[in-house]
Amino acid sequence: MRAALTYAPRPGPLGRARPWIAALYLAPLAVISFSFANPVVLVAAGVAALLVAVASDALRASLAPLRFGAYLAVTVIVVNVIVSQRGDTVLLRGWDLPVVGQIDVSAEALAEGGVLALRILVALIVFAVWSACVDPDRVLRGVRPLAARSALAATVVTRLVPLAAADSVRLGEAARLRGPDAAPVGRATLARRLIAGSLDRAVDVAATLELRGYGLPVRAATVRHARRPGELALALAGTAMAGVALAAGLTGVGAFSAYPVVSVDLDPAMLAFAAAIPLLAIAPFLTPPELRRLRDSRARARRLEIDDTKGRSPHV
Numbered sequence: 001m002r003a004a005l006t007y008a009p010r011p012g013p014l015g016r017a018r019p020w021i022a023a024l025y026l027a028p029l030a031v032i033s034f035s036f037a038n039p040v041v042l043v044a045a046g047v048a049a050l051l052v053a054v055a056s057d058a059l060r061a062s063l064a065p066l067r068f069g070a071y072l073a074v075t076v077i078v079v080n081v082i083v084s085q086r087g088d089t090v091l092l093r094g095w096d097l098p099v100v101g102q103i104d105v106s107a108e109a110l111a112e113g114g115v116l117a118l119r120i121l122v123a124l125i126v127f128a129v130w131s132a133c134v135d136p137d138r139v140l141r142g143v144r145p146l147a148a149r150s151a152l153a154a155t156v157v158t159r160l161v162p163l164a165a166a167d168s169v170r171l172g173e174a175a176r177l178r179g180p181d182a183a184p185v186g187r188a189t190l191a192r193r194l195i196a197g198s199l200d201r202a203v204d205v206a207a208t209l210e211l212r213g214y215g216l217p218v219r220a221a222t223v224r225h226a227r228r229p230g231e232l233a234l235a236l237a238g239t240a241m242a243g244v245a246l247a248a249g250l251t252g253v254g255a256f257s258a259y260p261v262v263s264v265d266l267d268p269a270m271l272a273f274a275a276a277i278p279l280l281a282i283a284p285f286l287t288p289p290e291l292r293r294l295r296d297s298r299a300r301a302r303r304l305e306i307d308d309t310k311g312r313s314p315h316v
Contacts, residue, residue: 008132012057013233013234014055025235026052026129027242028242029122029281033122034123037256040271043274050125052129053132062128065127090104090105163201164198171190230287234284253265253269253270
């Protein structure tokens with residue numbers, strides 16, 4: 001069983017690229033999600049990340065965090081409505097809460113909470129694409145000479161989180177398959193078993209790392225990864241996205257203000273900036289060499305499927 005967040009080799013230039021090239025390509029999308037509050041720009045960044053996920057065959061892994069992100073987004077909106085008692089458009093003049101006082105729900109507070117929630121969702125998608133397409137072992141080998149402990153911790157987390165998700169699925173299936181006469185297993189019981197298993201695995205991982213000498217004060221040599229096809233297009237696309245975002249930020253394009261009334265920048269410059277983000281993001285996957293590789297890979301998969309079908313014996 002493979003969890004959705006687990007890294008797997010992906011087709012396309014992003015799956016083959018060296019980690020620093022992938023970081024140069026994906027970092028502008030993450031920066032845009034944190035730097036801009038205009039919902040049109042945020043949606044454009046999210047669409048760009050999803051297009052990259054589709055082109056890299058990582059859509060399922062990219063959508064996996066949204067289930068948790070939806071709960072977090074709703075929480076952010078509710079908290080912002082309660083805490084931010086501002087805005088001229090009062091939708092619900094409300095109720096009294098202890099300590100907080102009277103709570104009024106305004107359209108401006110809802111809009112600001114929605115923008116904050118959208119930022120979180122876009123950032124989750126971008127980092128999910130990174131987790132699904134970039135080999136954590138290559139990241140560890142590349143960053144270890146500079147920050148060995150941080151690189152090791154980040155890499156271990158990227159490996160253990162998918163394992164914990166798979167354990168949760170297996171425990172749930174095992175609880176459901178015990179039969180109708182068995183006592184029901186609640187979420188608290190499953191959580192305790194999951195935490196206990198995670199702690200046992202963490203101890204085993206720590207012992208294995210110690211045996212392999214990760215605690216020794218030895219400076220590792222810098223690892224040089226081979227250059228891969230399509231990296232130049234990724235680097236150019238990432239640089240272009242960063243340049244466009246920097247120019248938009250310096251010129252004030254994509255402004256958004258929630259108070260005292262909602263104000264969204266929708267001028268042609270902002271629309272051009274929003275349209276440029278997904279176009280630049282998907283451009284490395286649309287170059288003629290990449291299209292030929294995609295066509296050849298699909299043809300090979302089709303031939304393998306046909307050969308597998310011919311090799312099967314007919315059912316009687």
